[in-house]
Amino acid sequence: MKMNGSQILIQALIDQGVDTIFGYPGGSVLNIYDALYERSDDIHHIVTSHEQGAAHAADGYARSTGKTGVCLATSGPGATNLVTGIATAYMDSIPVVAITGNVPNDLLGRDSFQEVNIAGITMPITKHNFIVQNVEDLAYVVRKAFVIANSGRKGPVLIDIPKDVTAALTEYVKLPRYRIRKLPKVDDAKFEEALEAIRQAKRPMIYAGGGVISSNATRELLKFSKHMDIPVCCSMMGLSSVPYDYDLYLGMIGMHGTPVSNYATLNTDLIIAIGARFSDRVAGNRKEFGKDAKIIHFDIDASEISKNVATDISIVGDARYILKKMIARMPETKHKEWTDTLKAFKDKKDLPKPRGDDKVDPRDLALTLHNIVGEDAIIATDVGQHQMIMAQYYQFSRPRSFISSCGLGTMGYGMGAAIGAKVANPHRPVILVSGDGSFHMNMNEMATAVSEQLPIVILIFNNTVLGMVRQWQTLFYDHRYSNTSIERKTDYVKLAEAFGGKGLRIKTHQDIEPVMKEALSSKVPCIVDCWIDKDDCVYPIIPPGKSGKDIILYGN
Template sequence: MQLTGAQIVLECLKEQGVNTIFGYPGGTILNIYDELYKQSDNFLHILTSHEQGAAHAADGYARSTGKVGVCFATSGPGSTNLVTGIATAYMDSVPMVAITCNVTLPLLGKDSFQEVDIAGITMPITKHGYIVKDVKELADTIRKAFKIARSGRPGPVLVDITKDVTAKTCDFRPVVIADEEPAKTFKTDDINTAVKMIKASKRPYIYVGGGAVISGASEELKKFAELVQAPVCDTLMGKGAFDGTNKLYTGMIGMHGTKTSNFGVSECDLLITLGARFSDRVTGNAKTFASKAKILQIDIDAAEINKNIHVNYAIVGDLKKVLECINSKLDQMDHSQWLAKIDEYKEKYPLSYDTSKLTCPYIIEELDKLTKGDAIITTDVGQHQMWAAQYYKYREPRTFLTSGGLGTMGYGLGACIGAKVANPDKHVINIAGDGCFRMNMNELATASRYDLPVIEIVINNSVLGMVRQWQTLFYEQHYSQTVFHDKVDYCKVAEGLGCMAIRVTKKSEVVPALKKALKSDKPVLIDCIIEEDDKVFPMVPAGASISDAFDEKDLSSKSE
């Protein structure tokens, strides 16, 4: 059948099972939006307030479901506004297809109005990028884009289409997209070697990253940890892959990880690394990281093997499949003496905060109690992000959405909207600092436009909290451009954008505010006023060993 390029785009999206799109229209993409108008029964299009919000929403949709998120933007500034969202998805291995349109083919390369080489700009931050100049290549290109986005280590793909291609016609033949099983890249010898290393270990430790979430390996991971009888720590991206209430769980590892995890990994004799890439925020000083241990790494991306940390043995493959094979060859192990040592650390070094005043950890603990852990939490980046990772107990995968690799301030609200659209029956809550909230607070207008009952918790300390923490500890309290001397009233902003607003200034107001927000059928902002000098502990200084983690008590002891 003969279809226009615009029609082909939407037909290809239907082939891929896509029914939700986040975007913002403009001149070059008008043909697609006109066709979208005609097919409004087939698609839910969420008009965001800014293209960056569309990219983050597609990201949140993808992270919370495992499906490919889709966003649309026009040429020039429309497409460049997607860049931060695309880079965020790339760093955290999020499957996304960004579809942009460019000027017509005769105008390409002539500095035409709103022309930009978005495929070139995004080359380093996408798995692949296309520019489609022939309508006959359009369908196959979109199909390839989705396959690349979701296969292997997932990531974003950009498809840029010249406007004339969206208007031209060609013959279109629909295809049925079959689910693909991950290719087996490992051998029986790999499994046998891993099992041999595990059986020889006396002090094993399991370090879980985002790959465990992406591969859907939670059940296999639980079985593996219990068979090996090993303590489990995780990264920001790995949250929820292993139940945070399980007795084997020891908390996050790294710069703001628990002392138990950091000390335990520093003393283990085998570090079993599952779907993690040894980020600098995890390892600290790479030369001293897990220096007493052999390291076994399992990852789907061969490029991550020996990139940051030299490992003793690696298996390249889908983590779920690899763990299934390893579990089948393991008998129940006994590491009770090692676990007793870890339990001593847990008892000696629990997470703690000042309970005499209103703090972010208190708010998050109360939120965890009220939701019983059955919510999707998104965050922005900074102190509140670390507190959300430390004090909310993530019991299931895809319930903690945050910008880990890129550290994108302004990520959370867009991601929150995308996750809520994908999961209408779940509570979806964004935890943001006031500095981050300023970045993309216009997306509250998106939430109110579509009556999405998301909850935006603003941890308001009137400063850039994490930067100030570093300035306090390492820059002689030189608070250069980190204090907000202004008169912004976030409650009035929220109300002006069509949302309910609640201000919290003391502990007794927290639970009533959260209960009211959780019962609301409209978006709610809770403005929580905390002290400007609250700090995230434990902490590892940049470049130090993770065994050098310190907290407030350690600082007090040094100053005495």
């Protein structure tokens, strides 16, 4: 059957299981939007307020489901507006297929209106990208893009399609759904070496990263930890891979990690890193990190091995497969003296408790939110102090319930991501926790949430300053607050109403529970303006470039 390129693109996406696309129309993708009009019963297109919002929505859709997110933009500025979202997905290994239109083939390279070399621009931040210059190649490229996005270490792929290709006719041959490439074969010798190191360890710990969630290995991780009596800490990407109430869970590791997780890192004799990258927010001082311990690293990506921290034993492979194999080979073990030591330390030095006064304490916001919505909620965040508070205090129980830009640290990520998560999970509560700085970056996506009738709750930790940057100025720049006390005059309640949503406000501790309950019962998107003290800081904190020995537990 003959189809034009646009019809082939949409059919190929449907063949790959795509049910939702986030995008924004424009001249170079008019043919594609015409094809979307024809297939509106088969594929749902959501028009965002900005292309960056579309990229973040595709990312949030992917993180909350494990499926591939898809976004679409026109050429030139439309394509470049996707770049931050693509980079965000790349840094956190999220499978996204970004599709851009471009000027016709005969206008490429001529500085044509709205022309840009988006393939060149995105080369460093995609797993692969394609320029489809022949319509005969289009269906194959789409399938290939999904294979690449979902194989090995997952990540974004870009498909750039000149406008004449979207109009050209050719025979369409249906291709089967993508199959993930075969996983790398585990090195048996290294596997045996790892087993022996685990048998010999007296004070082992597990450092779990985002790869545990990406490989759907959360059950295996928990089973392995219980079987071997090994405590677990998580990077921010790894949050929600272990239930908060698991007795061997130490919490988040690193710069804003729990005291006990960083104490464990200083005193362990074996670190088992699973799907983690030893980023500078975990290993601030790479030479000091786990220097008295042997380090085993399991990762799907060979390039991560010893990239940041030198490892003693490495196994390249799928986390779920490796953990299953480990459990089958290892006898049940106990490390009572070690786990008792960690529990005693945690009892003495835990995260700071909420103040308990009349002011709005962000820690109370996190704890109360969990008490109200329970385990079913999906929490999206922007980037800053509010992100760290949720990472520290919100009690995650289900994998894929925490959605945040962890690697790139993208302020403005949250609104689009929350939209994507809600579209993918219409029956689950979705709450965006943002700061007033982050929210101003992409608050235009409130219009999208209202238009799509998505009852997302947006909690804005409003301290009128750029909180995290200001905190660094407090601690490391002698209180020189250069351009971080922004003092916006935005009335968030009126803003919510202007968009067609609902606006509420939390001014005191007593407001927290009733206002949150009202917000969560709203049938429209609801913004809650939470008045936070600008001098509230996030503790503990390990200063940049330092180790767990230098942790600052509490502020003055």
